[in-house]
Amino acid sequence: MIEARGLTKRYGTKTAVYNLSFQVRPGLVTGFLGPNGSGKSTTMRMILGLDTPTSGEVTVSGRPYRQLPNAPRHVGALLDAKAVHGGRSARQHLLCLAQLSGIPARRVDEVLGVVGLKEVAGKRSKGFSLGMGQRLGIAAALLGDPQVLLFDEPVNGLDPEGIHWVRNLMRRLASEGRTVFVSSHLMSEMALTADHLIVIGRGQLLADMGVKDFIARNSTGYALVRTPDEPGVREKLTAALHEAGGGVQPEQDGALRVTGLELPRISDLAHQADVRLWELSPHHASLEEAYMRLTQGAVDYRSTHDPRAGFQQPGPQGQTLPGQLPPPATGYGQPQPYAPQGAPHPYAPQGGQLPPQAPAYGQAPAYPPGPVPQGPPPQGGFGAPPAPHHAAPAAPAAPPQAPAAPATDQPDAEDR
Amino acid sequence: MTTPHQATAQGTQPWQGGAPAAYTSPIPVRDATFGDALRSEWTKIRTLRSTMWTLGVMLLVVVGIGLLVASVMSGHEASGFPALAAGFFGVLLGSLSVITLGVLVISSEYSTGMIRTTLTACPSRSRVLAAKAVVFFSLAFVLTTVACLLVAAVDSSLISGHGVLAPSGSQWARATVGIGLYVALLGLLALAVGAMLRHSAGAITAMLGVVLLPLLLALFMAGESLQTLRTDLIEYSVPNALAAIYGIPMLDSGPHGWTPLWILAGVTVVALAGAFTVINKRDV
Numbered sequence: 001m002i003e004a005r006g007l008t009k010r011y012g013t014k015t016a017v018y019n020l021s022f023q024v025r026p027g028l029v030t031g032f033l034g035p036n037g038s039g040k041s042t043t044m045r046m047i048l049g050l051d052t053p054t055s056g057e058v059t060v061s062g063r064p065y066r067q068l069p070n071a072p073r074h075v076g077a078l079l080d081a082k083a084v085h086g087g088r089s090a091r092q093h094l095l096c097l098a099q100l101s102g103i104p105a106r107r108v109d110e111v112l113g114v115v116g117l118k119e120v121a122g123k124r125s126k127g128f129s130l131g132m133g134q135r136l137g138i139a140a141a142l143l144g145d146p147q148v149l150l151f152d153e154p155v156n157g158l159d160p161e162g163i164h165w166v167r168n169l170m171r172r173l174a175s176e177g178r179t180v181f182v183s184s185h186l187m188s189e190m191a192l193t194a195d196h197l198i199v200i201g202r203g204q205l206l207a208d209m210g211v212k213d214f215i216a217r218n219s220t221g222y223a224l225v226r227t228p229d230e231p232g233v234r235e236k237l238t239a240a241l242h243e244a245g246g247g248v249q250p251e252q253d254g255a256l257r258v259t260g261l262e263l264p265r266i267s268d269l270a271h272q273a274d275v276r277l278w279e280l281s282p283h284h285a286s287l288e289e290a291y292m293r294l295t296q297g298a299v300d301y302r303s304t305h306d307p308r309a310g311f312q313q314p315g316p317q318g319q320t321l322p323g324q325l326p327p328p329a330t331g332y333g334q335p336q337p338y339a340p341q342g343a344p345h346p347y348a349p350q351g352g353q354l355p356p357q358a359p360a361y362g363q364a365p366a367y368p369p370g371p372v373p374q375g376p377p378p379q380g381g382f383g384a385p386p387a388p389h390h391a392a393p394a395a396p397a398a399p400p401q402a403p404a405a406p407a408t409d410q411p412d413a414e415d416r
Numbered sequence: 417m418t419t420p421h422q423a424t425a426q427g428t429q430p431w432q433g434g435a436p437a438a439y440t441s442p443i444p445v446r447d448a449t450f451g452d453a454l455r456s457e458w459t460k461i462r463t464l465r466s467t468m469w470t471l472g473v474m475l476l477v478v479v480g481i482g483l484l485v486a487s488v489m490s491g492h493e494a495s496g497f498p499a500l501a502a503g504f505f506g507v508l509l510g511s512l513s514v515i516t517l518g519v520l521v522i523s524s525e526y527s528t529g530m531i532r533t534t535l536t537a538c539p540s541r542s543r544v545l546a547a548k549a550v551v552f553f554s555l556a557f558v559l560t561t562v563a564c565l566l567v568a569a570v571d572s573s574l575i576s577g578h579g580v581l582a583p584s585g586s587q588w589a590r591a592t593v594g595i596g597l598y599v600a601l602l603g604l605l606a607l608a609v610g611a612m613l614r615h616s617a618g619a620i621t622a623m624l625g626v627v628l629l630p631l632l633l634a635l636f637m638a639g640e641s642l643q644t645l646r647t648d649l650i651e652y653s654v655p656n657a658l659a660a661i662y663g664i665p666m667l668d669s670g671p672h673g674w675t676p677l678w679i680l681a682g683v684t685v686v687a688l689a690g691a692f693t694v695i696n697k698r699d700v
Contacts, residue, residue, distance in 0.1 A: 001438070026438040026439065027438070045532075045699070045700070048536050048539075049535075049536075049539045050532055050535060050536065050699065050700040051699040051700070052699060065539055066539040066540070067539075068539065069447040069448070070445055070446065070447050070448040071448075071536070071537065071538070071539050072448075072536075072537045072538075073441065073445040074445070075536075077536050079532055079533070079536065080529055080532065082528075082529055083528070083529035083530060083531075083532045083533045084528065084529070084530055084533060085460075085464070085524060085525065085528045085530040086528060087463075087464050087465055087466070087524075088460075088463050088464065089463070092459065092463040095459055096456045096457075096459040096460045096463070097456070097533065097534075097537045099452055099455040099456040099459055100448065100452055100453060100456040100534070100537045100538045101448045101452060101537060101538070102446060102448055102449070102452045140533065140537075144441075145441040145442075145443055146441070147438055147439040147440060147441065176439050177438050177439035178438075178439040179438075
């Protein structure tokens, strides 16, 4: 059991972790997710007593780590595959760690066998690949047969076989009643391994829930409904959909995100309410997408467009960079981190050179992707294949390849 | 070996239906001790090539130069020269090797990241640093003393007669154990500096400065007004301290006999106190 209460860490003026409180329970694999630089490793280091929290505290089995009488027999940790002295062989490295906590030397050969490094046990770890380094780190973590295990990005650099092995190892360790805390920045990996998720972004807690809950809450299907931009129409449709028991959330670009109603039913309701529809399309948020949306405002390191201007002659064209998008305007301090409003509408044309409707309808029929590969299919979707056909009548008869955007579409495009 | 993950994922979620019994290792857990840390540090120091290199060079230089000087002096008149002092030149060079090892013992853990693994395995940082200090000091002391003993034995047999002073018992003790302790303390000081600076090159440079700079500065101080400073720099410089222990100080005044050893011991204790404070306070 790991327990953090109000954990905060500042480095100078930069706050790496802010007011983090969570519990990691035994018998489960708990995934610790967050983008690069979100404070995962800092939190791990604080759990292990390597960094002292600025405020708050974290305990392992009720005690601060540095007060555990024989820490490696209680907690095993893989922090960094490179945190070894490359001049020592794998066996010597593990031997000095074993001796530090009074673990007999024969245990070293046991764990070397477990992680599959027996053949290279006598080789200096300087020559190890990242994957072999990860295995050596995992061996060190297993050395003391501990009841709490921490792994920081354990699958980095592993081949598919190694990833599979780590996944199974985590699950087995948890099934033996141990506490397993694994950090990763890959949602897809955690969806396969973890029972419980703790998601942080910019050092703050974004989610702390079971994987099933996370899937149920974040990856349900929904319908995107777009109405003509006439006064009162959207409100009229919203009221009608509410009355029928659907959930309606306005999107930033003016569309409505409808949950809990099948597409044909939405179309019928709109018809009854005498509302024309410009778009009615099925959507399906994958777990990865849900995670991206959750952490979007908290991503520190974003790639920018590479104009390669350094190689070009200075000229007037150098200023306009095709395809460069403005960074999403989502602020970090948005009050409701689960709210999806920060996400740009995936079909919304960005840039305006394209006919506004064409890409949306061009893609819609190709949609039904089946259930998400990870985990059970979410509830409340409209998996029925004919759904796109219902979307068709509601759409204006604009062929996808029509390049000339009708004048009536123009305000809509600007509205986005 | 493994449970298929789907089975667990779709089965009952353990945290909802009462927590399962937490795992306890079948191997009995006992508290870790300082002895464990000593064993671990001994493994660490003996499994690194840098140890073999630095100590090998130290032995080679101390014994090699010591024998060379002894053989050169054996045929010559050297009245008033204590026989064992012929070991001085080799020791002065050899001490630089010991300093390098002293720094590397701790700073290589920081440069490789091993320190995080070490301090995770032993969260009592003072215990780790103390074990490192004890193991390194013992090793450096034993090897330096053995080398000095060898050189002193050869010196006393080769450089005798010819008006050379026969070594007394206290001279023997100082030229072997005394020099061994002084060089090992110098290494320990380097270890403390390495623990505070956490950077190999920086700490080694700092230690070379401590050893060589006072004497070099004194060489270029000519003026009358600097005379006192000049004398102090020479008297308390490391080379002069080694020479004083051998009984051949550069000046007639200043610490002599065992005194330089106590001075260095005091400095090392202060530096170690700093190192313990720093390692316990700073983040790793």
